[in-house]
C-alpha cells in the first residue's frame with residue numbers, strides 16, 4: 001500500500017489531467033451501455049406501434065439515441081486524447097528515476113550488474129507506464145459506473161439490480177483474483193526471466209571478444225536459447241490462463257443475461273415489466289459488463305506495477321551524497337589535513353590520516369600498489385562522495401574553502417579528471433571532443449589532437465573529425481582512445497588536471513610526445529597536475545611524488561630523493 005500511495009504522489013503533477021480523463025471515460029462507458037438499451041427499448045416500441053397501429057412519440061427517444069451516439073464517439077476521442085496525454089506526460093518518471101540514480105552510481109558499489117540495472121530502468125519503468133491507463137483508470141471506472149448501472153436496473157427490478165451487482169463483482173474481482181493466484185508464481189518467474197535474459201544478453205554482447213577468445217560462444221548461445229525457451233514457456237502458460245479467464249468471463253456474461261431473462265419472465269407475465277423494458281434490461285445487462293471489462297487486466301497488472309515500483313524505490317532510497325556547498329571554487333592550493341575516509345556502508349577506512357598539499361601550478365604524482373587508495377584520493381576531489389558528513393575525520397580544502405562547502409558544478413568545472421574507466425561515446429570524434437569544451441573551434445581541436453600525436457591519424461581518415469566512433473571508442477586502438485581522452489583533458493579550462501595512468505600502455509614515442517606536451521600545457525597555463533603513474537619517465541618530471549600503501553601516505557619527495565632512500569618506491573617502479 002505504501003508503494004501504491006508513493007506512486008500516486010509521484011504522479012501528482014498529472015493528477016488533474018488524469019482525473020479529467022477518468023471522468024470522460026466514465027461518461028463514455030455510460031453512454032456506450034445506455035445506447036443499446038435505449039435502442040432496444042425504442043425498436044421494440046416501434047415494432048409494437050407498427051403491429052398495433054398506435055401512435056407514439058418517437059422524436060424524443062430518437063433524439064436521445066442520437067445524443068448518446070454523439071457523446072459516445074466524441075467522448076471516446078476526447079478520453080483517449082486526455083488519458084494518453086497524461087500517460088505520455090508521466091514519462092517523466094524515467095527521467096525522475098535516472099536523476100535519482102545518477103549521484104548514487106559512483107557513490108555506492110551498487111550491487112547491480114549492468115544488465116539488471118538496465119532491466120530495471122527499462123522494463124520496470126515500462127511497467128509503470130501502464131499504471132494509470134491500465135490499472136488506475138479501470139478501477140476508477142468501476143467504482144463510479146457500477147453503482148450507476150445497478151441504480152438504473154433497480155428502477156425496473158431490485159432483484160435484477162442485486163443479481164447484477166454480484167455478477168459484476170464476480171467478473172471484476174472474483175475471477176481475476178482466481179486467475180491472479182493461479183498465475184502469481186508464473187508472473188514472478190516471468191519478471192525474473194525477463195531480467196535474467198536482458199542481463200545475459202547485455203553481458204554477452206559487451207564481452208563478445210572474450211567469449212570468442214575462450215571459445216565459449218556456442219555454449220553461451222545455448223544458455224541464451226535455454227533462458228529464451230523458459231521465458232516463452234512461461235508466457236505460453238500465462239496466455240493459456242488468460243485465454244481461459246476470457247472464455248469463462250464471456251460464458252458468465254451470457255449466462256447472467258439468460259438468468260436475468262428467467263428472473264424477469266414471471267414479471268412479464270403479470271405485467272409488472274412490459275416487453276419494451278424487458279428488451280432494454282436484457283441488453284443493458286449484456287453491455288453493462290463493459291464497465292468491468294478492463295478489471296481482469298488491471299488486477300493482473302497492479303501487482304506487477306507495484307513490484308516494479310518497489311524494485312526502483314529500493315535503489316533510489318539509498319542515502320544520497322548531500323550536496324550542501326554553494327561556494328565557487330577559487331584557484332589555489334589543495335590541502336588534505338589528516339583526512340580519513342570510509343566508503344558508504346564500509347567499516348574499514350580506505351584512506352587513513354592523509355596529510356598532503358598540492359600547490360597551485362605544482363606537478364604531483366601518486367604511486368602505490370593496487371588497492372592503495374590512489375583512485376579514491378583523486379575521486380574525492382571530484383565531489384563524488386561527501387567529505388564533511390561526520391563519518392570521515394579531518395578535512396580537505398581548496399584555497400581555504402572546505403571541499404564540502406564548494407558547489408559541485410564549480411568543482412567539476414575547475415577540476416578535470418581522466419579516469420581509467422573514461423568513456424568514449426557513440427558519436428563522432430568531434431562530438432567526443434565537444435564534451436570537454438562545447439564551443440571548441442576546429443583549430444583548438446586540431447591543436448589538442450596534435451599535442452597527443454593523433455592529428456595525422458585523424459586527417460588520414462576519410463571523414464576526419466566527423467568519423468563516427470562506436471561506444472567505447474570502436475574504430476580506434478586502445479592507445480588512440482587513451483590519447484583522445486588526454487586531448488579532451490587538454491581542452492578543458494580546468495585549474496587542476498587529474499590523470500589516472502594516462503600513458504600506461506602507450507609506446508615509448510607516444511608516451512614521450514604526450515608527456516612533453518602535457519607538461520608544457522600545465523606549465524604554460526599555470527595549472528596544477530595530479531598524476532597517478534608508475535612510469536619513471538613521467539615521475540622524473542614531477543615536483544613531488546606521494547607514495548601510498550594501504551590507504552596511507554608512507555613517503556613524499558622528488559623522484560631522485562625517493563629512488564635513493566625508499567625501498568618500497570624502488571620495488572614499485574620495478575614492479576610496474
Ligand SMILES: Nc1ncnc2c1ncn2[C@@H]1O[C@H](COP(=O)(O)OP(=O)(O)OP(=O)(O)O)[C@@H](O)[C@H]1O
Pocket residue numbers: 106107108109343344346350368369370371372373374375376377
Ligand atoms: N565504491 C567503493 N565502495 C567501497 N569500497 C571501495 C570502493 N571503491 C574502492 N573501494 C576500496 O577502497 C580501497 C582503495 O581502492 P582504490 O580504487 O582507491 O585503489 P587504487 O590504489 O586506485 O587501486 P588500483 O590501482 O587497482 O585502481 C580498496 O580496498 C577498494 O576495495
